[in-house]
Amino acid sequence: MKKLLILSTALGALSLPAVAQEVNIMGWGGSYTTSQIEAYHKPFAEKTGIKVVSIDSDNPATPIKAQVEAGNVTFDVASVEFADAVRFCDEGLLETIDPAILTPAPDGTAAIDDFLPGTVTECFVATDVFATVIAFNGKAYDGKEAPATMADFFDLTKFPGKRGSRKNAKTLLEMALIGDGVPTADVYAILATPEGVERAFAKLDTIKSEMIWWEAGAQPPQLLADGEVAMTVAYNGRIFNANVSENQDFRIIWDGQVYDVEGWVVPKGAPNLQNAMDFISFSTGTEPLAKAAEWISYGPPRKSSAPLVGMYQDGKTEMAPNLPTSPENLTNALFSNLEFWADRDTDLNERFNAWLLK
Structure with a gap:
């Protein structure tokens, strides 16, 4: 049984x-x-x-x-x-x-x-690459020379107007050095030195009086649409979405883009x-x-x-x-250095916040 x-x-x-x-x-x-x-x-x-x-x-x-x-x-x-x-x-x-x-x-x-x-x-295996870039409203430059490089973001004489950026040291310090002529391959080596940090903040000093700070990714397209800034640091996906969904004419300056990745774990x-x-x-x-x-x-x-x-x-x-x-957009790109910021995020953002109050 x-x-x-x-x-x-x-x-x-x-x-x-x-x-x-x-x-x-x-x-x-x-x-x-x-x-x-x-x-x-x-x-x-x-x-x-x-x-x-x-x-x-x-x-x-x-x-x-x-x-x-x-x-x-x-x-x-x-x-x-x-x-x-x-x-x-x-x-x-x-x-x-x-x-x-x-x-x-x-x-x-x-x-x-x-x-x-x-x-x-x-x-980890990456699935996509996103970038922090400089963007401007193409309509504001109809018939005029438009900005094309990271250096142009910091040139208030040739391209006057307000500048927008996220209120954070990360990425902005890298962009400051690129805008000051540092090759992307050397950015983190230079930014790791006291002299490099001084150089980055000195470059930011040149546009500080014209800065408008943002904290959310949806803000830069709105700043451009409202004409509140001539150029702004922005996320490439937000700019693309504004163009295809809202029929905007925003342009991206890929020179000096700082890119990062997401992926599977x-x-x-x-x-x-x-x-x-x-x-x-x-x-x-x-x-x-x-x-x-x-x-x-x-x-x-x-x-x-x-x-x-x-x-x-x-x-x-x-x-x-x-x-x-795209190969043409990667010619002067910088891969955001995770280890660099893991070691220095607190110190550099303390310095950044003190700079804001000066």
Whole structure:
């Protein structure tokens, strides 16, 4: 009787339907997640049969530490900023990602050699590049010479008018040195010295009287639209959205852009680890990354993706000129140095705040 019961139970187990394969992806929501659903989630599900569950969060990094430390991880992949990825990796909160799993470029180049330098680490694979840039209203320069370089932002004689910037030392100090003629390759070495810091603040002194400070990314396009500033530091995605959604004629000065990356991480203890790795391998391939850039003006971090990027979803806007990673926009670009700011953020912002009060 006992043997019969065991056999019956086993047969019953065999007759149960198989558990559906899935992978749970936590993203930022809005147009950012839309770009990932169209470029990554749908094609991956179609190719593999694995269900992709998309979860929105104000900041996908926030639940990682709490869930990993509680031993109750409910998602498999998260889209996070580079700084959070490095910090969580150092704290042992993330799974390591073997770069060998990443899809080679179409010409066979290994993925690690196809990604922009520094955008793949032990626990992180970049999906997009965004930039802090200088922007101006094209209508204000009809029939006149328009600004074109970082130096022009600091030239009140040739290009008079108010200047806008985020009220923070990060990025603005780098831009000050670039505007003062420092090659992008030397910016952080110089800014790491007392003399370099003095030089950056001396450059900021030349425009301090004309500065209007902002704190939220939505403010720079509004400052330009209202004519309150002649030029402003801004996020490239905000400027692009104002142009395509509000029919503005804002122009970006790509010279001296400071770019940063976001990308995938896998929390330690992810419930569907293999599916997570398969998803990362697929979604960071050349073609999916190019496809995502047709939905949002963040550039693909792989060199082989750039030539494949087509039109925006409006069917009339070429995306390439609007991406930080287009070769012509990278000619004098600076990759924001995470380690530099991790060591000096407090000191330099204290100095910056004191400078504001002078």
